[in-house]
Every structure is written in structure tokens, then in C-alpha cells.
Amino acid sequence: MQTLKLLSAFFKMNVQMSLAYRADTVVNILLNLMWLGWELLSLNIIFSNTETLGGWGLGELIALLGVFRLVNTLMIALIWPNTEKFNQSIRDGSMDYTILQPVNSMFLVTFSRITVWRFWDLILAVVLIVVGVNMSTATTTPLQILTFILLAITGMIIIYSLWIVLIALTFWFVKFDNNVTILQALLDAGRYPATVYPVWLRIIVTFIIPIAVATTIPLQALRGELEMTQILTFILVSIVSFFLASRIWRAGLKQYSGASS
């Protein structure tokens, strides 16, 4: 409840900040409308020319794209702006005020900035997922859809955890502005189904780089390709990674408080 209240306070504040500069606001709205048009156009091109890719049907591909876009929105609307603010706050010392607030600092650092213009990206992603899942309902059971949703959430948690680890490294290095660039590079590898990659690359993409976990794995669940043990493993992995990430975050905070002056 408290968390929701805070999130809505953050959201309101970000809307206020976005509206602070009038010309900037107008440009942003126009830019995002153009962006959206471009995205829809490219989707159209892809699907008017392709029926299957790596043995996946159209509906599944649309759903995959939706999940990918969901992750991408997470990147653009949350991860990029918060990382930028975080990197800056480490160097200018405003991190001090963040630490002294009676709210989990990890939560504060990761949710206080929201790129509100990306809201419709979120809607687009959800629409794609719903449409995709609907198109493939002929072959899917409600249980598969449920695990799909569950694993999409687990995937997000894993990405979130990876992000936390990457930004927590800044506590040690002080200047580590490439932290999100690394994440983005990893994420881009997850754009296509992991099955289109050669086996060795697939192993890296699925296990070494957990981004594919967020995009391909849920889709495999949707196709009913996953065993119960695999599903449970992924859930366990997300719990463990979140736990580890918060430990690393705490260690980072301790490092910060040991080193800054």
C-alpha cells in the first residue's frame, strides 16, 4: 500500500517535471508519436513478409515482440533515466539524501524517475502480447498462458536484478557510466528467439546472459515446451538473483559509506 502510494507520488512528480518546459514537452509528444508510427510500420513490414521464424508461428512471434517491447519499455522508461540520475547523484553527493530517507534506497533509486512519455509503449507491448497470445490460442492451454505470464514476470525480475548489480558497481568505481550500456547490449541479444542462434551462442544467451530468460523463455512456456522442473528452476533463479542483487546493493551502500567523504 505504502509502495503504491509512493509510486503514484513518483509518477505525479515525473509528470510535473515533464511538463516543466513547454517546448520540450511539445517536442517530446511529437517525437514519441512519430516513434510509435515508425514502430507500427516496421511491425507491419515484418509480418507482411514473414510467416515463421526459427519454427515459431506468427502469433508466438507477435507475443515475443510484445514481451521484448515490455522489457524495452522497462529499459527506456525506468532503467535509463534512473541510472542517469543515480550516476549523477553518486558524483554530486545527492546520493547522501537518498540514503537518509526512511524508504528502501534500492526502491528509491530505481523508481524515482519515470519517463512518462513511454506510457503508451507499455500499452503497445501489452496489446502485442494479448494479440499474439490470442492468435496462438488454438495451440495453447490456459495453464500455458498462466506460466507464460508468470515467467514474463520472473524474467523482468531477473533483468531488474542484473541492473541493480550493474549500478551497484558504481559504488565501487565511482564513475561507471557504461553500466546501462552493458545491459542494453545484453538485452539486444534477446530480441530474436534464442532458437535462431547457433547452439553455443544459445547457451551463452540463455545461461550466461539472462536476458533471453525474459523474452524467449516465457514464449517457450506459452508453446508448452518447458517442463515443470524448468519452470520452477526459472522461478527459483529469479528469486535467488533478486536476493543476491539486494545483497550486492547493500554491500555497495556500505562501500559508499566507507569511501565517500
Add this chain to the structure above:
Amino acid sequence: MSPTIHVQQLSKTYKVPEREGGFSAAVRGFFKRKYKEVKAVQRVDFKIEQGEIVGFLGPNGAGKTTTLKMLSGLLHPSNGNASVLGFTPWELKPDYLRSMTLVMGQRNRLSWDIPAADSFLLHQAIYRIPDNEYKQTYKELDELLELEPLMKKPVRNLSLGERMKCEIAAGLLHRPKVLFLDEPTIGLDITGQARIREFLREYNKRTGATILLTSHYMADVTALCERIIIIHHGQLKYDGGISDLSKKIAPFKLIGVMLAESNSHDLSKYGELVQNEEDWEKQYIQVKAEDVTRVTSRLLADLPIHDITIADPPIEDVIEQAFNS
């Protein structure tokens, strides 16, 4: 009753990367970093009772900010202990964070692009302040600081003094019982400083809050604090009444002399020459307070004086001198 702030043998040692200037040193430093240990705070002890306003003084780099950061919970000490309101600060317990505040004159808490009122509301959410309590506190702060006219402008459009008022108010919305203020009046003009000072005194009177503040301005300290704590090179040098300290250091005055002709006269026979980087036109000598009249009249008699001033030495120099001698 146990003291509000209790500091025992508090110490902090930093490892700071160090290298020579120059290109090759920078390359070498990339591969092999050298570190130097800096003892920022060494075995400091003091107690502060509820409702006290204590001035925390010392030259730049003396360890004031480090101590304040440890007391607010930002830094883990290397050694020693501190308790504030019964909490160990660096455990960062939410209950502790809700009952104290740290205001740093050189850092911004408020968002630049939106009016302070909006940042205040976020603060209310973060500190879970009930609406009626928030309104009451805001009313009181507004009464003391005249915030209302500042609330509607984006923070970036406020003057430094106005912004500082808002920063301080933001730090007090949750009614903290302990206030750590690091240079709250830095950069403000005389009136601005006086207003903040007056506010702090009144706030302390009304709420019984305990205040520990650092400042470069002696006026802040003399106006607000009955007690001062001085640290130098990380060590506690003085803890006691301000009047006792002035007895100890009052003997000195600074005489600034601007000669009508060249500066070729040697002033060192009148008193100890001191540097003053802010004023190149004058030469400064330091003399004992009881000698001021004698030395001044001798100066006036001996030299072609264009301008002469007599002043208290700046607080930093006084402290430096009192404890280096």
C-alpha cells in the same frame, strides 16, 4: 536520562587514491593505484543533551563533515561508537531516519525544475506524514520562514537565499528531533544568514529539537550556540562554553594597513604578519588585544597610512592559531 547524542572514541580513516601530477603518472596510476590513509576523525568523544544548540567548528578538512555524516548514518566509522536518540546511526533504521535530518548547505534535495511545493508533497509521501500533521508543520514553517511566496516558482528560479529556506523547510517537514546542519548559511548574504539563524533559534525554542551545526561564519555560532566543539586534524580540541573560548582566543586582533605609497615598509616589527588572500591591497598584522591601541598609534605615527582597519581574526584562523601554538 541518557544524552541525545553520545559519541565515544569515534574515528574514521579514509583511503584516498594519490598520484603525482602529469601524464605518465596518470598512466601509471591507472595500472597501479597508490593509496594514502587519511585520518579524518580520531577518537572523538562528546555528549549533547536534548534541546542544546551546539556549534561544531574547525578549519576546512578538520573532520566536521565526516563527523556529521557518521552521526547522520551516512558513514560507518572505522572505530568507536555513537548513539543518537538511542539509535546507532549507521544501521539506518527507518525510525531513526524519521526522527533526524541532515541539511547540507551545498547539496540540493529539491528538484530543480518543479516548484518546491511539489517536492514537499513527495517528501510527505516518503516520510508518511499524515495530512493534518503535514499542514500543521507547513503552517508553522511558513510562519517562520515566509515560504508561501516561494512555493509556486520552480526551484531553479529562486535566489540562493530563497532556495536555502526551502531546503531547510524540506528537511524539517517530518519534525525531526535532531538536526545536523552542515553550513546551512553558506553563500548567503548577511540578511539571509540572519534570517536562517533567527529561524533556527525560534525552531529550537518551539520544538526543543537538538541542533548540531557547522558554520564558517562566526556570527552564526555566536548568535546561536552557547556551547561549541572544536576539532582540528580530526581531534577534539575544545568542548565548552563559547565565552570561555573567546577568553582564550580574544587576545588577538587583526590590523589591516593600506599604505599611501608603496608597500616597501616592513610591518613585521609591529606584529606578526599574516596572509589574507581576500584582500591584496592591505597588509595584515596580528597583535595581542591589549596592544592594539599602542600598535595602531605607532603605525599611524610612523607610516604614511592611507587606510587602517582593526578586526577580529576569522574564526578559522583563530582556531588554527589557538591550537597550533
